[in-house]
Amino acid sequence: RIYPLMRVTLTTSDGASVTVSRQLTKHSGFIEKAITDMAVDDNAVPLSAVAVDVDDATLKLVIEWLTEHRDDALPYPEKTDEERRADDIPAWDQAFVQKWDTKEDQQQTLYAVITAADKLDIKGLLDMTCKTLANKINGKTVEEMREILQLECDFTEEELAEIRKENAWCEN
Amino acid sequence: IATGRCHVPLDALFSRRSVKALLAFPDEILLEIIERLSFTDRLQMRAVNHRLYDLESRTAATAAAYRSVSTGLEWKMMDGLASLTIETVTGSISIFTLPLETGLSVLKRTMKSCTFDTMKLLHVDEKCLSKFAFYLRHVRAKKLGFYTIEQGVSD
Structure with a gap:
């Protein structure tokens, strides 16, 4: 059992320190592993800070999400391939992500949170942010996808013709 | 920064820099995104560029998704x-x-x-x-x- 009052200090990649409850960090496989590796009792406060490769601004967003999801069941349920879908994002999470839409660099924020969720091994947050990105792409043409994702086409004309032929049946 | 006996070496920990573009994500993250697309969107996604084509084709080959379509x-x-x-x-x-x-x-x-x-x-x-x-x-x-x-x- 993890006692809610126990706190852990995290140091960010840009040098900030943030102290959070173990009730939140228990959702991060990376932080929990780091604490275990410090050879302290599971329920003790680690003697030193845990360094995370996430900047302060992104970590604040991660902590905001963790605070809302602090009571989520662990371990995070593994989804079968059939259960992978993008249209089941909880209302709070949708509103949380929509707040970024007012930012000029909202896509960069989404990328930063996806990266943080991956590095910190927070499966629920990774799941939600990947769904959000998938939803931005769903229903778009290839050209629109390239524009949204800011990707260049690196196919030759011959390769493109071949792919168009392969995809022709779903573009009807 | 004191890190205790962290299991991940710091140089490895900090080796992955911030992601500015989709293709900077590692394959496993791109697959997480691709697997959440609908059947036709996955086919569209593979037409975006070589890396996405290869990744999507790999998941199709292992029949990872679009079942029940x-x-x-x-x-x-x-x-x-x-x-x-x-x-x-x-x-x-x-x-x-x-x-x-x-x-x-x-x-x-x-x-x-x-x-x-x-x-x-x-x-x-x-x-x-x-x-x-x-x-x-x-x-x-x-x-x-x-x-x-x-x-x-x-x-």
Whole structure:
């Protein structure tokens, strides 16, 4: 059992320190592993800070999400391939992500949170942010996808013709 | 910064810099995103560029997704054209008429990717039937039965 009052200090990649409850960090496989590796009792406060490769601004967003999801069941349920879908994002999470839409660099924020969720091994947050990105792409043409994702086409004309032929049946 | 006996070496920990573009994500993250796209969006995604094409094709080859897209498939060959009829879980029916070779590649892909309740084969010649039998190795069907006009009914 993890006692809610126990706190852990995290140091960010840009040098900030943030102290959070173990009730939140228990959702991060990376932080929990780091604490275990410090050879302290599971329920003790680690003697030193845990360094995370996430900047302060992104970590604040991660902590905001963790605070809302602090009571989520662990371990995070593994989804079968059939259960992978993008249209089941909880209302709070949708509103949380929509707040970024007012930012000029909202896509960069989404990328930063996806990266943080991956590095910190927070499966629920990774799941939600990947769904959000998938939803931005769903229903778009290839050209629109390239524009949204800011990707260049690196196919030759011959390769493109071949792919168009392969995809022709779903573009009807 | 004191890190205690952190299991990840710091140089490795800080080696992955911030992601500014989608393709800077490692393959496992891109796959997480691709696997949440709909069937047709995945096909569109593979046309974006080489890396996404390779990743999407890899997941298709392992039949990782788009199951339950189709409940029925009907394949016909007439006058050198292949006609593929797909019935989706929502009951809508799409019919695609394609040149034979293109149709075969679509059939192969669809059979690797979907779960079927029923399959029908109509007007199939021997060469096509042998290819179909080969593709059957990949198919996921709740109840597989296929029918050919020339060869009667098989289960």
